[in-house]
Amino acid sequence: MTGTARSPVQREISRILAVFWKDITIEWRARANFNAVAFLAGLILLLFGFALGPDPEALRSAAAGVIWLTVLFSGVLSFNRSYEQELENGALDTLLLYPGDRRSLFVGKLLANLAFVLAVEAVMIPAAAILYDLPLLRAAPALALIVMLGTLGFVTLGTFYAAMASRVRAREVLLPLLLFPMLIPILLGAVEATAAALGGNVMGGMGGWVRLLVVFDVIFMTVSFLAFEHVIGE
Amino acid sequence: MGIVTSAPVVYLTGVALAAVGLVLVRRQAGVRTWGIITILFFVFAQAAAVLTSPPDRDMGDLQKILYVHVPTAWMSLLGFAIIFVASLLYLWRRNERYDRIALATAEAGVVFTALSLLQGMIWGKPTWGVAWTWDARLTSQAINLVMYVGYLSLRAFTDEEERRARWSAAVGILGFLNANIVYMSVRWWRTLHQVQSTPETMSPEYVVGLRLNAFAFLYLLLWFVAHRYYTGRMEREAEAQVEERALAGGPAHV
Numbered sequence: 001m002t003g004t005a006r007s008p009v010q011r012e013i014s015r016i017l018a019v020f021w022k023d024i025t026i027e028w029r030a031r032a033n034f035n036a037v038a039f040l041a042g043l044i045l046l047l048f049g050f051a052l053g054p055d056p057e058a059l060r061s062a063a064a065g066v067i068w069l070t071v072l073f074s075g076v077l078s079f080n081r082s083y084e085q086e087l088e089n090g091a092l093d094t095l096l097l098y099p100g101d102r103r104s105l106f107v108g109k110l111l112a113n114l115a116f117v118l119a120v121e122a123v124m125i126p127a128a129a130i131l132y133d134l135p136l137l138r139a140a141p142a143l144a145l146i147v148m149l150g151t152l153g154f155v156t157l158g159t160f161y162a163a164m165a166s167r168v169r170a171r172e173v174l175l176p177l178l179l180f181p182m183l184i185p186i187l188l189g190a191v192e193a194t195a196a197a198l199g200g201n202v203m204g205g206m207g208g209w210v211r212l213l214v215v216f217d218v219i220f221m222t223v224s225f226l227a228f229e230h231v232i233g234e
Numbered sequence: 235m236g237i238v239t240s241a242p243v244v245y246l247t248g249v250a251l252a253a254v255g256l257v258l259v260r261r262q263a264g265v266r267t268w269g270i271i272t273i274l275f276f277v278f279a280q281a282a283a284v285l286t287s288p289p290d291r292d293m294g295d296l297q298k299i300l301y302v303h304v305p306t307a308w309m310s311l312l313g314f315a316i317i318f319v320a321s322l323l324y325l326w327r328r329n330e331r332y333d334r335i336a337l338a339t340a341e342a343g344v345v346f347t348a349l350s351l352l353q354g355m356i357w358g359k360p361t362w363g364v365a366w367t368w369d370a371r372l373t374s375q376a377i378n379l380v381m382y383v384g385y386l387s388l389r390a391f392t393d394e395e396e397r398r399a400r401w402s403a404a405v406g407i408l409g410f411l412n413a414n415i416v417y418m419s420v421r422w423w424r425t426l427h428q429v430q431s432t433p434e435t436m437s438p439e440y441v442v443g444l445r446l447n448a449f450a451f452l453y454l455l456l457w458f459v460a461h462r463y464y465t466g467r468m469e470r471e472a473e474a475q476v477e478e479r480a481l482a483g484g485p486a487h488v
Binding site for chain 1: 401
């Protein structure tokens, strides 16, 4: 830290990066966790395949919904852990004692969770493309944008609600109960845009849903950023 | 019924009575009085609505559920708005009164939301032939129910009082915003899927009963919330007494 010469904004950015880098390092050193979640995502894809039946046409038309539900069900497991590891040995209290804006903690954790979920998706979506016979290469540019926007909204709310849910009894059920109803606008937008992208309908329904995703992301990021101060403190 | 059917009369009387209610429930002793007024007005409004409205051309007497169903759904949505305002006020003022209002409203709101869903299905089965369609209002009301339950679960699982108030305020604020966004996005989702919506064209003989009952249910909501508010306050006082006694070395239970 070369403290004095830097502006407050620079200091917050370096705090954000420090939290981000700390979480990523922990994740990287315990890769077993990523492997487990990625394989769980693959397993969920298989389970949906069994539930929907082997008809390729039916699988393809359900693929967009299946992909996003898989993201939700596998991603939700990572949010509580993001705080649980801080609660051991009272690390969270120490983090909160550091000077500066506590919302930097939120942004840093958000970015780390975003990296984690995007990494899971980077494995899961190609697997889905194989299992469900999807035109992944043709849809790739549009899909990348949709996945990024959908995941950003998902991770923002997930990081926000996990700050509370990870610190109460029954956290396993409370987080999805609080989080999933909040995700319905994002889920609708992401599924519809993905379906349009996979169906090659780039100019049609997709644009509207992508714009809607941007609006949802901005609203939820702003509100959870503002409210985080009230949620994290003692 | 001539005088009752005029809209300004209904509105003025309704708002005036609501003001009376707000004054009465400021003191715990007034809640019972307000409850009696509410029940009397409720019976009057229901009777007036059912007796004055002719059977609907398509729905027949099934139309009467309108006077229960629509106000119930309105109160469930109003509940979200009250929680939103109370949550903002709590985070701003840090007065636990606002937290108690939010809790009381959520408990009344979850009842109104569940009832509105049930009534919707009772009405939908003979009208649409199915108890459930993915209609925007119906679907978002189901999500609202889950959000109310999630809000109350968070409260139930969080023990420390001040933290519970702060957290549920944050969840209440996001929940209200989300309730609006969900409704808009589900409606858009349905429109894109080309399902015709049912236009709300209503002839005047039905509107009067609806207005009356909107006020009747508003009074009911106010009564429930006030009742729960004071119960919450008494719970808090009892807890404080137990704490005090325990600190003084007496028995830890009441």
